[in-house]
Amino acid sequence: MSEINREAVAHLARLAHIEMTDAELDRMAGELDVIVDSIKSVQEAAGDDVPATSHPIPLTNVFREDVVGETLTNEQALSGAPDSADGRFKVPAILDEE
Amino acid sequence: MTAVTDEILSFDEAMEKYDPVLGFEVHVELNTKTKMFSAAPNIFGDEPNTAISPVDLGLPGVLPVVNKAAVEYSIMIGLALNCKIAESCFFARKNYFYPDTPKNFQTSQYEDPICYDGYLDIELEDGEVFRVEIERAHMEEDAGKLTHMGGATGRIQGAEYSLVDYNRAGVPLVEIVTKPIVGAGSRAPELAKAYVAAIREIVKNLGVSDARMERGNVRCDANVSLMPKGTSTFGTRSETKNVNSLRSVERAVRFEIQRHAAVLDSGAKVTQETRHWHEDTRTTTSGRPKSDADDYRYFPEPDLVPVVTTPEWIEELRSRLPEPPAERRKKLKAAWGYSDAEFRDVLNAGVMDAIEETIAAGASAAVARKWWMGEISRRAKEAEVDPVDVGVTPELVVELDKLVQAGKINDKLARQVLDGVLAGEGTPEEVIAKRGLAVVSDDGPLLEAIDAALAAQPDVAEKIRGGKVQAAGAIVGGVMKATRGQADAGRVRELIFERLGVQG
Amino acid sequence: MTELIRNSAARLAELLAAKEVSSVEVTQAHLDRIAEVDGSVNAFLHVNTEEALAVAADVDKARAAGEDLPVLAGVPIAIKDLIVTVGQPTTAGSKILEGWMSPYDATVIKKIRAAKMPMLGKTNLDEFAMGSSTEHSAYGPTRNPWDLDRIPGGSGGGSAAAVAAFEAPLALGTDTGGSIRQPASVTGSVGVKPTYGGVSRYGAIAMASSLDQIGPVSRTVLDSALLHEVIGGHDPHDSTSLTDPVGALAEAARNGDVRGLRIGVVRELQGEGYDAGVQERFDESLELLRGAGAEIVEVSCPNFRYALGAYYLIMPSEASSNLAKFDGVRYGQRVLPTDGPLTIERVMGATRAAGFGDEVKRRIILGTYALSAGYYDAYYGSAQKVRTLVQRDFDAAFAQADVLISPTAPTTAFKLGEKLDDPLAMYLNDVATIPANLAGVPGISVPGGLADGLPVGIQFLAPAREDARLYRVGHVLESLLEEKWGGPLLAQVPDLSASTAETMSGAN
């Protein structure tokens, strides 16, 4: 067994903002454990001298000129909103301050 | 109001025992035409949720594209801060959930900032120069704006719900981070203010930001920690957010030094946490302790490609830099003919730009200084804000001055006109009309008032007739009182002498 | 009009150009077919009847007026429901986006509109494209037209099944680890993953940004080439979009020739784990290609054995971040917590708990884990290094061969539900397709025949930006096999209209 237990999954679920029941946490911990065990061999594959690749086709300096383009109307912006008021998106109280 | 529970030590006592270590993260909003990663306009104060594209709303499927001007402005800021410019850098995602952050991650820079290892020489009020080292200046995007509704004070605590406007989401930011600033001692609060003022001046001078703190164009997070005197290990720091005026920066740093000192004196440990500055109580309150929720899971932004700079590009940008603020100050001082003391006062009051704009709008250097250092500064002190935040525009100063020059009002009335304008009663002309403030220039009513005043004080009248012209002041005062200040004092004086047949 | 729907897109374009049929007739025939068989196939999540017919009528009018029209004007197409469209709902196969209407079009949709192709509707997929069987759709699984009890592959099972069931001549798919090629393989259709950056991703709901690519789904190699030419090309809205011109892909398909072509058999993408039937069809194809003048060489890509692991770290990592935006604040469903205080944090938690299915949650948690403090270097960092090694393997292989060949998937279509409770077994379906996504190189799957009555796919891979080679070699193999079979493989697909009723009763 690796380090993925219920507590670890609970922490990850909090970070990912997904509520989970205890049963879900247990099941997820078991599944992740198996998955991580099967993929952690990647750690042996490459040494320190191998650079990381984050883009499959390397490009650089892709820029946009500073020219105003199309915008959404307020109606378009709010068209999919679960709740809104005064032209703005409405959300329940925020408890945790950033 | 915010409950004040923290003990504080007097500043002097704190300074006897501890050395403060400061650190600043200053966010500068760039004034590009469009946003950092979308072509939506970067404008202030538009109707909510209209200055946005699908990208700024984080709609499914959208992708960012970097604004070239924002990159160039960032490099220019780096150059002005004596930074090195990265040969290659990339964007990263900072993952955290918050409703003002449309994608629930902020596109920022992490490992590789575009600018790093710089410094800024800060001149304090008495001319002492203090070098602040810059760790990095990186590019990122601003968040939307939350308005908390239903609570008592518009604050987040107690609010029933919040409204989100994403117009500001995606506005380009440069975050300037200092290295720990050691050795400022008791001048730490002063240095804090001067540092932020210097950053503001630099970015404004570069033309890359409107740099208006009251609009949040320049925002400061201040880190404070203390070391017992004679030691050199940094203490635990607090990060005070929401310090958005120069005056607040100074006060917040001072308060945190006093608070930390009290905590350490009591034998307790300082908590590493975010604090919030409250201008009303001039205190900070505890925000959120550092927690495991602060795991931002940074990784390279896969939707963007690296930015690579060339020496030619950097030199081209360097050639665009305007003259540095110090040089500009020297020039302005000479042009305006202010004395050393006068000019330093202007700088300390933070009104140099305001004076420059006022002169540009048509006032003389003397008149501009008189207003900004006089009446406007007085009001600022009363309201405990910076003079530029009083609400007086350079144009208003010029307008008032014109009315005084034309003899329509005097200085005293001008202050009342200003009251009216600031109270929203309309233009100066409208206020004059509504409040009936015009100087009484028709000699008829004045002569009546003069006669009455002379008759009421025959002994004074006699003195004046006898050549004691300075005694006329008492009669002028009587006339001014009778006309409720609306008379032109100079004209009253002339008329008194005329009446009594003496030479003024 | 049954015969009409059996035409390839290229043939339909000819018939339309010659005014032998109208676009309204062609479009209506496909709509009729959808009405007839989609109750059992479930390839479509939304059928766009009105707009499709209106576009078709416009094309007919323009043609009657003698206007110059794009090649595929009037040829209908189905759109994977991961791609945002104005006027049609976009769900990504997820409950969290149920009923959502995009206020903007994806770049490929703008191109489809400019090409005047009527959009028949949106096709089913594994939720947020996460899966290899289309069983992870919140709107029920799509069924394989070859056997309605079997999976159509995934995540683009809807697009592949729609094409294989003659509900659409063309479809758009997206391919992050094989989601175009593997469904093509198990449905006997053709699917292409273009070079990364060859087709704009703007408007494709992102799963893993550095791996995702939109591509064509069709019944013939030429049709994919024609569609690829429509959707390809530079897009300033996508920073990873290549500036290269699309190239003459249809011409490459038409002039297919393998004489002197070096075809590299990837040693690591065959043998153990590959069904015997799959291996047989694969060997047969090799023989045919050799017979047509190709030089068959063996290449080794030793690091491919780490590819699956790297993929299952990079993909969930990027996905965990890409899917953070689905929080019930700006769009989509919002679910309130059933008890306790009503705060936005709890609303986000409840919305994402109710809105995402198990596989999506699994990948989000896995990705969150791989990126979290203390694990980044070991997992995400190592995976990105493997990516470098996989690219080096490709470089070495392409030094020896012009194109590479392998089976597209290790097995034929498995039964619905068979691997649903075994994520690892499910992940293995993509073992042969994933290396291309890690390295950004293009790949195609073409039908290679049947094993036990089920289609087998043959995959070709080419160096980045050499997509034309795929069409050249793909068309040759297709011709050789069709000659052998006496017609297209899909001519052998069971008659769905007959089997619909009985199979439906047995459906679970």
Ligand SMILES: [Mg+2]
């Ligand atoms: Mg910060």
Ligand SMILES: [Zn+2]
């Ligand atoms: Zn920042």
